[in-house]
Amino acid sequence: MKKLFFSTAVMVLAMIFIVACGGGEESAAEGDCSSEEVFCVGLVTDVGQIDDKSFNQSAWEGVQAAEAELGAQIDFVETKDATDYLANIDLFVEQNYDVIVTVGFALGEATAEAAAANPDIKFIGVDQFQVEPVGNLAGLIFNEDKAGYLAGALAAMLSDSGTIAAVLGTDLVPPVVAFKEGYEAGALSINPDINLISTYHPGGLDVAFTDPEWGASTAAQAMDQGADVIFGAGGITGNGALIEVAGSEGTFCIGVDTDQWETVPEAQPCLVSSAMKLITPGVLGLVTQAQEGSFPSGNFFGEVGLADFHEFDDQVSQDIKDTLSDIETGLGDGSISTGYSP
Template sequence: MLTMKGQWLAVPVAATVAFAVACSHPGAPPVGERKPGAITGASDDDQPLKIGVVTDIGRVDDRSFNQFAWEGAQQGAAAVGGEVSYLESGSRTDYEKHINAYVERDADVIVTVGFALGDATRAAAKDHPDTIFIGVDQNQTETLSNLAGLIIPADHSGFLAGALAGMITRSNTVAVVLGTDEIPPVVAFKEGWESGARYTNPQVQNLAKYHPGALNVVFNDPDWGAATAREFLDQGADVIFAAAGNTGNGALVALAEEGVYCVGVDADQWKTLPEARPCLVTSALRLIGPGVADLITAVHNGEFSGGNTIGTVGLAPFYDFDTLVTDQMRDTLDTVLTGLKDGSITTGYGS
């Protein structure tokens, strides 16, 4: 369900929103570790909760982070009988402008998507203590009662996918197509992926390439993604991961008919990018949508807390590649996921 930019959309409680949350390791809660000090939203009981979403640079239907957060906001609005709309950011200068636009329109909850919006979100939360903010992928080093950072560790997601790649590669060469190294979660994906591949295959060779362009280009350049994927093919890679928004989608589609394996990112790209199915073994999931929806529900229920909220990771189903992933491989992946959760396995990111 989509709405025109900036227009409030009432979402009935009975509405359903499609979510790519299927995971081959069920049982983990989508959101946890909220800090004490819960507060409630600004809406009166007889008024619907107004929820505004400010995207990172790119489109709301990017089949990646923006879209998953938007879908989560819709699901949250449906659960509480709220109203929801979005504003797309075309450049960094739009971040503050769009946040302020929602403040001026008396939004109760403002969801901002991506690490790059962190500074603008924190500043707005300090200036507007009666508005609740949800910062997706924004680590909070200072706790504000009206600001929650939804953190879903990219290095954990990358590590789990890399562990699978290390087991299914036939050439002992794997690769990753990346956005910019100016965004820490992108770096975390890379380092996690490479560490995971080495964990299950110490002989593996890791290839990686960041997009060299400006921030308004790096996640929306599918031609570059496709060209980079083909470079990796020429270097012998036979399992290729893409963590670069629409740029990464270009890589996956280019690999579809090349007889190699590919891995999607952030949600089940079997559903969001069917063109890539011929190579798509799975997707590295960061369950963004359910995390956003849970936080919106917490606002409505008076259970919202500031600080960081830790979401979960997993792998999407293997679909046509189900027989490729053996029971022994699945056991290893279960062990990896458990180790990432309890800290007995570390990714090396940031060390």
């Protein structure tokens, strides 16, 4: 027993020593966000990491662009537990930040609550649809169905077999449903007889976007059934599908959200394009408007589109490119409808 006491005491001392050695230097003094001159932008992620190569990262890059272009002072907090949304927003509120960006539809309620309580702070809610506009809150939302429509049209035009597939995160998340519906409508607009294999992840929110094995096996199954273009839309689950397709000769894959040529290099052998939500410029635009005093409220539609074809540029014929740009115009002016309504 004495031995245990002793070793514990030694450990406590060692710990104090280490901690004390680590002490000393404090980080450089930061500007006071409550002053007029200092423009502070904070970001709260959804449950997940800031460098998720997807959603949170794109929004954070928009905030980082605000640092570079507008001289903003920036910081972020990663949410670990969904019950902490409001507490994490409050960390920035207490420091009198000027703009607070919250990422993901799940934070919508907490963001609206914080916006109502702090009318002097501008809030940007990425992917948060606003039913009743609040003056200091802008929802940055995207027509995922339009991005999906373009991806579906591209897939249908690239397919030789007449069978295409989509490997999707859960239908609990509305943007995923929008991507899927748009994808199918776009494909059918090119080829009404096309065979569509769309599969949602059967698990709950906690696993649906983080299950690359399921994504890979579902993609393999679709290829067995003759699919030669596969759309992966569902975070890391979708990435698993893309990487699986990359190992199979003569099959194309299409990524989602960001240009996945950059974020999932393993998928480059098959990645012809990605159905993008341009989150980064959307966030930067809204932050800029907040600084200029022309902050919009209600819903603000960010741009969507297909990513660059990169090395597949010569495999995508001019005909296909022309058709895609016609569709893009049509979707823009409303002459083409994706048929999706949330």
